[in-house]
């Protein structure tokens with residue numbers, strides 16, 4: 611759990627040492643690249659008897675098991691989307707105590723963008739006057755959602771997406787099938803790629819086939835919608851958006867940004883030639899808006915029916 615990913619080593623080496631590190635750090639970057647692991651590793655470094663996340667001292671062994679008395683992890687409760695003021699108060703109380711084992715106390719806030727308003731305000735008090743030898747590590751893929759006053763009190767650590775070759779090397783070592791395709795579907799984020807459902811690639815091709823049938827007029831939108839409501843909506847919308855993006859890229863730049871297996875590109879090229887691209891941009895905007903609603907209790911069947919109907923209407927006259 612606490613081994614850095616190969617693409618994080620450069621940022622790790624560039625970190626200031628424990629004595630000059632800020633009391634509050636904001637670790638940001640895209641989803642699915644291992645920000646939380648990085649934060650826990652940094653927490654381990656802060657409580658390590660050697661000051662370096664040695665992995666073998668008593669403190670590191672406890673931290674490695676997620677069981678160190680001077681590290682407190684804060685995150686939204688299972689099934690909840692908010693970190694509440696109770697969590698923030700627990701954090702404040704924890705950091706105010708003297709350390710048990712280590713020289714410092716560390717709190718790690720996972721998905722810190724989920725702090726609700728009152729939790730953020732409570733946290734702000736600690737960030738304004740941090741107790742001696744206390745550290746708060748905030749992790750977020752959406753730092754813009756944090757209060758600006760919180761952001762401005764944090765030292766920023768921005769973790770990049772790995773290069774394609776590092777990501778593919780990682781996925782292959784992890785035994786992920788069709789690593790190229792998985793990485794493309796996951797927008798270059800290797801941990802997201804690793805976590806994709808096993809049928810991700812066939813689902814992508816099935817969606818492409820449905821769109822081809824709609825454009826050729828061998829399937830109508832209402833029939834096409836059958837069977838898609840079972841798919842996670844956020845994931846389905848992401849696949850749909852990717853296909854729209856690839857069509858636009860083929861029609862404008864003339865090539866995909868990354869290769870995709872099989873006859874994906876040939877089929878998309880053919881599809882692109884049959885569509886009204888102006889209208890496709892409008893549909894693209896509509897789908898992006900739906901992304902924001904993907905967690906809301908929407909009628910998935912209605913959404914797919916509508917998307918397929920709109921796609922059918924893209925047929926060039």
Ligand SMILES: [Zn+2]
Pocket residue numbers: 657658659660661662663664665666667668669670671
């Ligand atoms: Zn250690």
